[in-house]
Amino acid sequence: MALYRLFRPLAFALDAEAAHRATIAALKLMPTRHPPRFPDSLKSTVAGLNFPSPVGLAAGFDKDAEVPAEMLGLGFGFVEVGTVTPRPQAGNPKPRLFRLQSDRAVINRLGFNNRGQVAAFERLQRCSHGGVIGVNVGANKDGSDRIADFVAGVSAMASVARYLTINVSSPNTPGLRGLQDEGALEELLTAVRGARLVGGPPIFLKVAPDLGDGDPARIVRAALDHGIDALIVANTTSSRPPLKSKYSGESGGLSGEPLKTLALDTLRKFRAASGGDIPLIGVGGIASADDAWDRIRAGASLVQLYTAMVYEGPGIARRIARGLAQRLQRAGFANIAEAVGSEA
Template identity: 70%
Template sequence: MYRLLRPLVFRLDAERAHRATIAALKLLPRRRPPSFDGALTTSIAGLGFPSPVGLAAGFDKDSEVAAAMLGLGFGFVEVGTLTPCPQDGNPKPRLFRLVEDQAVINRLGFNNRGQTAAIERLAFRDRSRGVVGVNIGANKDSADRIADYAAGVRAMGPLADYLAVNISSPNTPGLRDLQAGGELIELLAAVSEARLPGVPVFLKVAPDLAPGDHERIVRAAIDSGIDALIVANTTLSRPPLVARHAAEAGGLSGAPLRSLALDQLRAFRAASGGQMPLIAAGGIASAEDAWARIRAGASLVQLYSALVYHGPGLARRIATGLTDILRRKGIPSISDAVGTER
């Protein structure tokens, strides 16, 4: 069905098409999430995930369609990025399809309606339907970004199954500076002080890192009680691209990010020695992509840009494909495959 609809969707500019998709999903009748093979069940930080295939932050910025996406076959959904105050984000146009490259460039800039508006929706969700994480960020014009993150932890913690601290977007000037040594330690200390007992906190990092950054980030995360790392956000680097919008500024995601994100995952696995759970994102579009990340050390995977090209049934197809791989290889559980790459 999506193959038939895609040409019509692609006649709209990318951001308008996305808003139309969210509107359509809100009209869908509610349905319970599908049943997954028990071999796909995994656990991180005390949370049980029926499938390791999740929806990355950025798709459902304002927590409008989490239940619908769980119903479409995602094992978990991450909403946001949500900031303390509403903000419009960067000037339009700011979202571009690179069709020939199976990629997306965005410079959205944390556009969202703010945490207060999302709280009203999250407060009424049926938590039995699945795991919903909340990705939090800082406002662009904030005088104290660390205080913004602490406020986000306090505001969203009671309603989230987990929190994701996003300091890796390239589209808010200076935000990635929070990954630097002293600022990262200060940030994570503030997050640790603000967090609620029993609510896991994950840290989302950039793929554009220098040698030594992986070990430093892992040590700070472990020392601060961070429960997992999400590797990785969009990249400012530019591998060879052929599509018309290749020169646009912003973060690149989709297929061209695949190799870089996998390399960064391996680097964080090596830096942590398996002590820190990892969640892989970036360039995942098939069961084979997900399998490669799991073998490289990821307990969970997330996708978003691939939905633009492969449609809303992709998560379920990847989950089915992972089940087939496990059976073919005689591996009883997806957790048994984590980090088995040689």
């Protein structure tokens, strides 16, 4: 934390996207650490995978699978790389990433900028690690068949992913969130199910927080019907709560502190709709052990973060993990699984 306090003014002096690229470059130069040992109380099994800590890195930070082992070494219990698309794409015009410092938030309209599945696959093949690395797959902006793009991602990345995430929740690819609609979601999940390999990695579905009243129950039913192994709740929001920053009017997905209440409320709706029949992964506005604890008690088996790391540094994952272990002990729970959904 002290080192990051020294580094942060330099990073914040740069354009947000340039600072992000500099951070990735610096991480690639660091010697890779072995993942830390976590208390046994933090270990859990979700979708057949063993997680040493429930605190994970959300997709978006390491789009091209350049530093997943490094992030595990910094204290994340699991890492999700991507979003990767079948073909490389440049994303939306710059500037497209904005720090809202006074709101402890970020707005992005990056548009799935990445070097494509082939490049990510080759890096993951070479990656030496013993942890859980998931791959978030998406569709190319100019693709003629979005569902075919997701099927291609499932097929192409299965052998290098511990789990795969179907991302239909980004607001920055026109029409993508339409795949959450009833008919389109059924068609997508049917195609994904047909592309799954026997014995292949579990498949998660990432949803948006900007949903109608009946949508959580409908999405849960579709996920269960098609064998989806977990739901990630939720991505960035296109809504705009009151914000202080001069960038508040920028278009794109809002993440960080202002998303916290909406993301927690959405998680509770999915827990109520599912009754615990499908694992939930909480993401959006998580910046402390208290935030993570609230998601777990509301029904999340795992949590993910990204924006908070911009403001607090990568040591945040270990701090939250330590805080969760303390809260489990104080509450009398032997492990994370006992605490999931306990607020009810």
